[in-house]
Amino acid sequence: MKRKGVERDQAAKELIQKVYERYNGVLGYSRIQLFLLQDHGVWMNHKKVLRIMQDLGIRSRIRRKHRCNYVSSEGGRVTKNILKRDFKADAPNPKWVTDITQYRVGEKWLYLSAVKDLFNITKLSLIK
Known part of the structure; x- marks a missing residue:
């Protein structure tokens, strides 16, 4: 009605x-x-x-998630892809890779960085 x-x-x-x-x-x-x-x-x-x-006509405003900004040594935001997915190394020390992981512990952030030599990794994968 x-x-x-x-x-x-x-x-x-x-x-x-x-x-x-x-x-x-x-x-x-x-x-x-x-x-x-x-x-x-x-x-x-x-x-x-x-x-x-x-x-x-009201809607919730979506908050943006925190995104990490990668900084290169050359002053840009992202470093160049030098390896171009070629992960084979014929000798030790020419190709090193790293990854950074962050963990929240209480109120602080802890960062873990693992550095690997691709020569050791390719030799291990050939053994398997």
Whole structure:
């Protein structure tokens, strides 16, 4: 039943807009539903929250994941691919490779770097 001039969800729209702005627009409909209940004591179906958010034209802002920026010794961001997937070494010491792994321990980050000589690796793989 539609009535002229009566907005049925006006109070809900204002409340959802208030929660959305309070948390800087980073919440989606499921989190907004949770904070409506937690902060204001109002339980609302998640489908209704989603519909109202779509009516208001608001969406959650997606936070970008942290990306590592690789720095080369030449001043660029990424080093050149010198090996070009040629991992065979005929003598010791011409080709060395490394990898860095980071571990979070408590509040600090620990970094582990393994350095390998490709000559030893190719000889081991020929034995197998």
